[in-house]
Amino acid sequence: MTISGTFAIAGAYEHPTRWAPDKTEMQIIGESARGALQDAGLGIEDVDGLFSTSMAGGGMGIVNVAEYLDLKPSYMDGTNIGGSSFVAHVSHAGAAIAGGLCEVALIVYGSTSASDARAIGTGMGMGRDPHTAFTSPYGQTVVSSYAMSARRHMHEYGTRPEQLAEIAVAMRHHASLNPHAKMRKPIGVEDVLGSRLIADPLHLLDCCIISDGGGALVVTSLERARDLQRPPVRVLGSGEAVWHQEIGSPKLLEIAARESGERALGMAGLHHGDIDLCTIYDSFTITVLLTLENLGFCKPGEGGDFVSGGRIALGGALPVNPDGGGLSSNHPGMRGIFLVIEAVQQLRGECGERQVEGARTAVVHGTGGILSAAHSGATLVLAAE
Numbered sequence: 348m349t350i351s352g353t354f355a356i357a358g359a360y361e362h363p364t365r366w367a368p369d370k371t372e373m374q375i376i377g378e379s380a381r382g383a384l385q386d387a388g389l390g391i392e393d394v395d396g397l398f399s400t401s402m403a404g405g406g407m408g409i410v411n412v413a414e415y416l417d418l419k420p421s422y423m424d425g426t427n428i429g430g431s432s433f434v435a436h437v438s439h440a441g442a443a444i445a446g447g448l449c450e451v452a453l454i455v456y457g458s459t460s461a462s463d464a465r466a467i468g469t470g471m472g473m474g475r476d477p478h479t480a481f482t483s484p485y486g487q488t489v490v491s492s493y494a495m496s497a498r499r500h501m502h503e504y505g506t507r508p509e510q511l512a513e514i515a516v517a518m519r520h521h522a523s524l525n526p527h528a529k530m531r532k533p534i535g536v537e538d539v540l541g542s543r544l545i546a547d548p549l550h551l552l553d554c555c556i557i558s559d560g561g562g563a564l565v566v567t568s569l570e571r572a573r574d575l576q577r578p579p580v581r582v583l584g585s586g587e588a589v590w591h592q593e594i595g596s597p598k599l600l601e602i603a604a605r606e607s608g609e610r611a612l613g614m615a616g617l618h619h620g621d622i623d624l625c626t627i628y629d630s631f632t633i634t635v636l637l638t639l640e641n642l643g644f645c646k647p648g649e650g651g652d653f654v655s656g657g658r659i660a661l662g663g664a665l666p667v668n669p670d671g672g673g674l675s676s677n678h679p680g681m682r683g684i685f686l687v688i689e690a691v692q693q694l695r696g697e698c699g700e701r702q703v704e705g706a707r708t709a710v711v712h713g714t715g716g717i718l719s720a721a722h723s724g725a726t727l728v729l730a731a732e
Contacts, residue, residue, distance in 0.1 A: 351614050354441035355572040355579035356729070358387025358565030359691040365529040365558040365677055368462035373415045375457030375561035376401060380416055383563035388576035389451060396422040396449030396566075398436040399456065400681060412455060422449040428589070429715020430628055433564070433684035434725035438585035440566040450567060457561030458679030465557070465680070490554060490631070492719045494546035497633040499599040501548065504648035508548050510655050511632040512539035514667075515552045515674055517660040518629060522671025524661075524701040529558050530675040553632040555673035555682075562684045564691075573732070580691045583617065584728035586610025591721040603724030604641035604712055611710070612643075615728035619644050622728075623706045624693060625665060626686040628714040629672040635659075638712055639667075642726070661701060669693060669701045683713035687727065694731040707731045 360382030362375050376399070384390060397420040401408040409425040422443050426432055433454055440452035500506045516536055522528035534552060542551040572579035588606035590598075612618070619642075627638045636650035644665060645653040653659075659667040670676045670689045677685060690709040692698050709729045716722030 349614065350441050350445045351583055352581050353569055354444050354566060355569045355581050355732070356437065356564055356687070356691050357567050357572040357575050357577060357579055358383040358389065359688045360386055360563050361527070361685060361688045362457070362561040363527045364560060365527070366461055367459060367559045370459065370559075372401065372457045372459050373412070375459070375559070376412060376455045377415060379457060379561045379563040380453060380455050383453070383565050386577055387565040389565060391416060391418065393451045394418055394453045395420050396440060396443055396452035398424045398440060398452060398454040400425060400427040400432045401455070401457065420449065422452075428723035428725070430630070430681045430683050431713030431715040431723045431725035432681060434687060434711055434713035434727055435587055437564065437566060437582060437687060437727055438587070438725075441582055441585070444566070444568055450571070452566040454564040454566065454684065455561075456563070456681065456684045458681070459559045460680045461557050461559045488546070489717055490549060491546040492717050493631045493633055494549045496599045496637060496719050497548050497631075500633065500636070500650070503600070504651065506636070506651035508540055509536050510651035511548075511553055511636065512536040514629070514632040514635045514654050514659065515539045517657070518668055518672045518674040520660060521669050521701055522675035524699070525670050525676055528671040528676040529556055530671070549631060549633070555630050555678040556675065558677040558679055560677045560679040560685070562688050564684065564687055578695050579732045580694050581730045581732060582727060583730050584611040584613070584615030586614070586726045588724045589722070590724070599719045600637060600647065602637055602641045602714070602718050603722055604638050604714070604726065607724040607726040608642035608710070608712065611726040611728045617708065617728060621708055622665070622710050623708050624669065624690070624703045625667045625710045625712070626690045627667060627710075627712040628682060628686065629668060629674050630678070630714070632674070634714060634718065635667065637718065638714065642710065642712060661703065666703050669698060669703055681715075683715070683725070686711045686713055690729050694729060
């Protein structure tokens with residue numbers, strides 16, 4: 348059984364906050380849920396499926412979210428595969444709807460990472476898991492792990508720091524057109540290369556920002572979505588994958604997007620040339636380059652040239668993250684939900700100055716974990732109704 352095209356995203360809401368020391372994670376979740384339901388023209392009483400990764404209140408986070416929202420859903424999914432979780436939740440919701448387990452699914456996220464002063468990426472993040480046994484004794488951090496991938500790409504293919512910097516410049520340009528973005532001051536390649544070196548070859552402006560934030564999505568059957576107040580955005584394809592070191596040396600340049608992207612595009616019956624825009628995880632500039640290669644938009648080693656010359660900027664051949672992404676708009680810790688929200692709003696033509704003209708199709712890809720160690724990938728292919 349295929350569920351391609353049978354369900355749709357009927358509501359989307361991104362919380363405008365980037366700094367909320369006066370709010371809790373649950374407050375942001377509640378306000379986001381209300382916003383997405385209002386966007387769809389539904390009420391909380393219509394929701395019978397709940398999806399969240401929240402750990403607020405303890406180990407049964409999704410139960411706590413249900414209590415806070417005063418929900419007793421017939422179906423719950425607390426899948427946590429890192430930053431790709433909410434991308435995966437969309438396809439999980441579609442499967443649950445197709446299986447008759449629920450009719451209206453609410454996907455919610457909230458975080459106060461910035462106001463709680465939680466380090467993301469630059470702090471010690473490798474932990475004591477078995478897959479880090481040969482790296483954690485040497486003090487490797489998340490950012491240094493991504494730096495290894497960047498250095499390897501430069502070594503194998505001659506990729507230049509200036510090419511990575513162009514990614515950061517494009518994201519900041521997009522953010523300058525987004526009134527809710529945290530970092531809106533335009534930058535140039537020289538600004539990126541002149542910013543503080545964090546983990547060679549990655550500079551400060553090659554790294555995502557840290558913010559508070561949250562969002563929510565409403566997923567239901569395409570038939571029901573067509574009767575609601577917003578134009579439905581169809582889910583044509585989805586794919587998930589997990590990659591790890593297995594037995595042997597890590598593959599620094601091959602990531603889960605290779606498998607999940609192929610599955611999603613295959614299910615949708617579309618080719619790379621059919622896609623109008625991408626929203627992809629940009630924890631670091633190298634994440635964008637490797638994701639585009641592994642999704643198949645360019646061949647391995649061609650990513651540096653592919654992202655150069657304005658190709659991924661607004662007005663280019665393949666605009667990426669028109670909201671400014673995690674590099675400039677927001678990154679509360681698990682950014683996958685914002686990738687879906689931006690794609691939905693683009694396909695509904697709601698993005699004002701940063702609108703991709705004529706956008707009809709989008710690829711959404713979330714990454715969770717650490718690329719050179721264990722990580723997940725989740726890909727969606729979305730289309731305007």
